Amino acid sequence: MGPSEDPDELTGPRVLDNRRDATRYRVLVEIAARQPAVSQEEIADVIGVTSQAVSDYVRDLVDGGFVEKRGRGRYEVTKEGVDWIITRTDALSEFVSRVSDDVLGSVDVDAAVATDAFEEGDDVGLEMRDGVLHAVPEGGSAATAVVVTGGETGEAIGVTDFEGVVEYDPGVVTVVPIPAVTEGDPPHSDVIRDRATEADLVAVGGTEAYALATRTGVRPDARFGSATGVSQAALRGLDVLLLVSTDELSRHTTRLREDGVRYEVRDSLDR
Secondary structure: OOOOOHHHHHHHHOOOOHHHHHHHHHHHEEEEEEEOOHHHHHHHHHOOOHHHHHHHHHHHHHOOEEEEEOOOOOOEOHHHHHHHHHHHHHHHHHHOOOOOOOOOOOOOOOOEEEEOOEEEOOEEEEEEEEOEEEEEEOOOEEEEEEEOEEEEOOOEEEEEEEOOOOOOOOOEEEEEEEOOOOOOOOHHHHHHHHHHHOOOOOEEEEHHHHHHHHHHOOOOOEOOOOOHHHHHHHHHOOOOEEEEEEEHHHHHHHHHHOOOOEEEEEEEEOO
């Protein structure tokens, strides 16, 4: 925008029509955020234009009645300028909402691990393996989808147009309370090691549980956020061994109940 532009055009620009209108909107917003002491150099740095360009925008905003100059380097957005910002911001918000709901919302794309090389447009089956959605060659799967972004074996690909239901059984969580340091002895290491081998995933909650796992030679798959992680893993079909300190037990079992996860608390793994 230059000095020769008609200031009356400021009454109704469509912010997304072109770069000029978008920059004009941003300059006015920056003035409103920084008033009354406004550094045109700072605005130029934020927006990514020259100081001279900002000066031209500011002059036209003043001429259009959207900004009032109070002195050297001091500006204030007028009521008309505030109304203009609100109107354009509301319009942008409505546009973003429509894009999100009508455009993006209508394209339901999920990610799946490819078990073979797939191209865009391929029909695939869907299976849950190790708690992760996998795309397999079509045929024999209760759930199917269409590939929207292809890839090689082992890569994540995008799938959509889902039909059917992915068949898998939710996992079971075996909860083993580990006594606090002021309480009794923990379960025998050999028993913990054997049960960890049988589980799809091992999680620990609390310092006592972590110490027991490492002393036993068991490397936990989940150490942090275990209440959430264990629940999500079981819901995706994994059997989980949860070693949890007694002071953390209630928090973990409450989350499992709330999420509808099957679990059993074993005070002794010998039984």
